Amino acid sequence: xxxxxxxxxxxxxxxxxxxxxxxxxxxxxxxxxxxxxxxxxxxxxxxxxxxxxxxxxxxxxxxxxxxxxxxxxxxxxxxxxxxxxxxxxxxxxxxxxxxxxx
Numbered sequence: 001x002x003x004x005x006x007x008x009x010x011x012x013x014x015x016x017x018x019x020x021x022x023x024x025x026x027x028x029x030x031x032x033x034x035x036x037x038x039x040x041x042x043x044x045x046x047x048x049x050x051x052x053x054x055x056x057x058x059x060x061x062x063x064x065x066x067x068x069x070x071x072x073x074x075x076x077x078x079x080x081x082x083x084x085x086x087x088x089x090x091x092x093x094x095x096x097x098x099x100x101x102x
Contacts, residue, residue, distance in 0.1 A: 006093065007086040014082020018075040025074065026067075047077040 021044070028037045041048060051073055 006090045007083060010082040010084075010086020010089065011079050012082070014079040014085070015075060017082065018078030021078060022071050022074045025070070044074070044077070047073050 025040065025044070028040055031037060051070060054069070
């Protein structure tokens with residue numbers, strides 16, 4: 001993998017993971033309270049905190065507009081995480097290449 005593309009690959013991977021996590025969240029929403037559900041909520045605490053703050057002035061989450069807001073938040077959250085992971089990977093690779101030159 002070319003280190004110049006690691007940020008883009010990380011962002012795309014984060015986008016795909018965000019879509020998968022949104023689907024898992026929809027599935028867990030109908031499931032009874034379980035350890036898996038609380039683990040999912042814990043892993044997504046930052047984005048859920050933003051959504052709860054927006055809930056006062058936004059749509060009802062049971063409508064299609066509310067679900068699209070949740071989906072946009074999950075996709076943005078995971079894309080950001082993937083981009084940061086790709087940037088970290090790029091930094092690690094650039095340090096390896098500079099240490100071999102010296």
